[in-house]
Amino acid sequence: MTDLRVGVGTSEHRDAVEAGRSAAEQAVRGLGGEPPALVLMYATACYDLPALLAAVRAVTGDAPLAGASSSGQFSTGRLIEPGRGVSVLALSAGPYRFGAASVTGMRADAFSAGRDVSRGAMAAAGPTRGPHSALLVFSDGLAGDPQGLLNGIYQVTGAAVPVVGGAAAADRELTETLVFHDDRVFGDGAVAVWIDAPRPLRVVSGHGWQSHGMPLLVTNVDGPVVHEIAGRPALEVYQENFRYEDPMQELPTPRSQGYHSAHAFGLIEPDGTQLIRGAFVDDDGLIRTFTPLPPFSAVQIMSADQDDLLDVCGPVVADALAVEDPRVMLTFSCAARMDILRDRAPEEATRLQAAAGPVPTFGFYTYGEFARSTGVSGYHNATLTALAL
Template sequence: MPVEIPAPRPAAATATEPLRTGVGYSDAADAVEAGRAAAAEALAGLQGYPPELIIVYTSVSYDLIALLHAVRRATGKAPLVGATTSGQFHDGRLIDPGLGVSVLALSAGRYRFGVASVTGVTEDGDDAGQRLARAARAAAGPEPTPHAALLLLTTGLAGHQQELLNGVHRVLGAPVPVVGGSAGDDRLLIRTCVFENDNVLTDGGAAGVWIASPDPLSVVAEHGWYDVGLPLLVTKSDGLVIQEIAGRPAAEVFREHFHDDVDFERPGLIKPAPGYLSAYAFGLIQPDGSKLVRGAYIDEDGQLKTFSPLPLYAPVQIVSCRAEDLLRVTGDVVRRSLAGRDASVLLAFSCVARLDVLAEQGAREAALIQDAAGEVTTFGFYTYGEFARTTRVAGYHNATLTAIAL
């Protein structure tokens, strides 16, 4: 499948020039007005420096083509990526699902950016990941830099996110970390979109930004979930359906770990099916003992399903969390991301499941991120899954906070 690779853009500043940032936001009802206003405010923050990367996060409620064209008319030929969301946050402010568009404008500073996109994630995620990694790297230009990272945005309902990462890893290997998130759609679970320049990609699309850097780039992820049972093995599965755990019916094993006061009807939760609970999930045990959180739910037929397949014989633990557990890790993620860096912006990705668990405390996560970042600009969105691949192939998460500082 052909991939269109945009011509490389030369950096507009020297390697010693600091990265300039500008953030704009609008909740205007009209897509054109909202896009134009948010883009203009973001560009004003650059104080005359030319934009070298534009990132757009928006509610799916807009006419997305009209909104994107309005942003592009303001920002010109600067490479652009973005995603629909289930909430956004920047500068300590939470933008609830269903509202507004946020735009981040970045100058070049010490970095070079290369933007690309692919389709076909659902058909062959591994191949799509390979194509995207090669295209984004090529778009950044031929001049090598010692270090790089890949910012990855995907449609959130494709269901093949780890396969996409597998393909990226085949091309880039362990030295290039990957960070990003899967697009949301204001909790509707109907259609998610990602953006690349003038293109709006729906299910099966992915966009990437190659970030070429003279210094190492660090991707950080923490979740705050805790074990509520002993390690178990997935003994029978079929795609997204987990049929048996430890030789027993999977849904039965999953339910055994629920607390007595479980409320299946609390309003505001994403409910892909009756029986979904944001506060219970699987912890996929990694070789070093850490866990990747994978969301799960019991559907109307009593089947236990996940949002990304769990491998047969995968070691797992049922995990749970409370609002205070999720908030506890927030400052640590930010501080670790910023450690040793003279950063200008923190790009963060948090799961809408975290927002569900936080409930009336939802705004605290964005505030804590900004408190820990100090004067550094913060910019992020609530996802249907997060990417944080560091030294190993695995790196697709649910209900996790991930970040990178530039």
């Protein structure tokens, strides 16, 4: 069995072609002469993305490429701020077999998109299956129902195949978000990478958010709009559970600087854990979530401060690296975390790499994170997720 080789490259050059070429050349050099078997690319949406992708592919060749537009990137302890830069990861085959596929049409039918993209990625990895597998997923961050995408994936993979990844972002703006597959840049879709492995692959997550008060029932919801909680106006109930003296200062609106606040909903799972669902007040004074809450679901109001969010880095890394001979840690963090961390945002990248030691970290800031390890659920907001290879 050959060892996995890893190369990481970054560039903040303003010219897309120069940035792509430089980052790709750095990444390929890290493989020590071995050809890349998989390339991951994250980039600001401010670039000419087709030109950027072409420049990267001119260096990496026809190796499968997957990735997404970002709201900032981080690797080997360094943060690239939103609106800047590209990050490229090159992997040799090592003990793994990779297969990539993509679909469009998430807005029309997210469930079918999830089913089709997972089948396509599995087929691209070849006709034989390794003893263990995982699915790496990137999706358009503004294209509808990401949990529906996961539901479709689950129908194909079942509970045995963990899922990890992130929803594409757009530099902290709610504008077009895009995914990358080989030579294509597109929205309203998803890209998946099937990973066959000789050992179990461990997907982990952690958020650092703290719950307040008793569980509450969502009694009136219309897609992303939450009208009532426990039979009362949702905004009224939400504010009652804030732990700050001036709650409206912490609850953002579309016209405020960033959508994310230090409060969120925690969707209660059967095991008692919470999936974080970020929320904001729209121009009509209604509470909206970035991912719809199911009708009659149980939630708690969650809060977080900067130390809460940063303190979760160490445990997530330790859990992810509790596998045999890890060589790289793929990590996905949320733009909501960056909004709350503010000037301490670079600390997250530093802490992740410090906890990982000699294992390089590679990730981007998303508009939602995938981390499904057992059941169907596994789409998160404001959460840190990871997979070590």
